Amino acid sequence: MDQMGFYSGGSYESSMNSNVPLGDSISSGNISLSAYRKTNAGAAGKLLENKGFGWLLEVNEEEENQLPLLEELDIDLTDIYYKIRCVLLPLPYFRMKLNIVRESPDFWGPLAIVISYALLSIYGQFSVVSWILTIWCCGGFIVYFIARALGGDVGYTQVLGVIGYCLIPLVVMSLVIPLFSSVPIVAKALGMFGTAWSVYSAGTLLCVDELQTKKPLVIYPVFLLYIYFFSLYSGV
Structure with missing residues (x-):
């Protein structure tokens, strides 16, 4: 001092x-x-x-970097939205990159669509959801086996994703059909239109270059699979 x-x-x-x-x-x-x-x-x-x-009273002052929930679950909403557009607009006129649905498969998008269709089909009977999921997995495996036997370079996850995403037209039709329940002919026509839409989208997305000359052999089991899906909704 x-x-x-x-x-x-x-x-x-x-x-x-x-x-x-x-x-x-x-x-x-x-x-x-x-x-x-x-x-x-x-x-x-x-x-x-x-x-x-x-040591029980020690506090870690460093904040851990926590990822958002969607990123931790590997859910990309933008990617799912684009794939839905590819399925709904499979025509070449719209210039969509259709191969992204097959080459970049994901799990949560097709699963959400299949569960949505199951809930619309069974009207609250949740015990049947597992059956529809089983049909999705087993039917996708059959289509995958046929595509591989014909020489197509596709994987099971790719086929499963395409089959799941291509249920979107049937989901849309299942929302529209109750509006025409008083006219059975129109309801059946809308159901068949949704089925044909799903089959066309799935056939366009699944048929890689190796399967272009064998496209009918791939589309036929896909057609039977979607007919079965529609029969679960209509009760036929």
């Missing part, structure tokens, strides 16, 4: 050059954060410290 009652800067510099880490000090003094927590831990905290369980 000088004659005017002020402290010199040397004490400040010496405190800055001390061996006390900056992260373990408090601005009011040289008390470490861990010591400060121990003194304010209370009776229970002191008991744990004495027994050797003080």
Whole structure:
């Protein structure tokens, strides 16, 4: 302290050059954060410290980087929306990249569509959902086996994704058909139109270059599969 009652800067510099880490000090003094927590831990905290369980009171101050839920589940809503557009608009006029549905298969999009169709088909009988999911998996495997036997370079997950996504026209028709329930002919015509729409989309997406000359052999089992799906909805 000088004659005017002020402290010199040397004490400040010496405190800055001390061996006390900056992260373990408090601005009011040289008390470490861990010591400060121990003194304010209370009776229970002191008991744990004495027994050797003080690590239970330690707090990790570093925030862990947590990914969003959709990213952790590998759900890309933009990708699913684009694939739905590819299925609903499979004509070359719309210039959609149709091969993305086959070459970039995902799980959650087809599963959500198949479950939606199952719920619309069974009207609350949740025990039948497992049966429709089984038909989806087994029917997709049959189509995959036939496509591979014909020389097509496709995988089971690709076929499963295409079959699931191409149920979208039947989902749309199942929402429209109840509006024409009083006219059975129109309802049946809409059902067959949705089935043909699904078959055309699936055939366009599944038939790679190796299967272009054998397209009818691939479309036929796909047609039977979607006919069966529609029969589950109509009860025929």
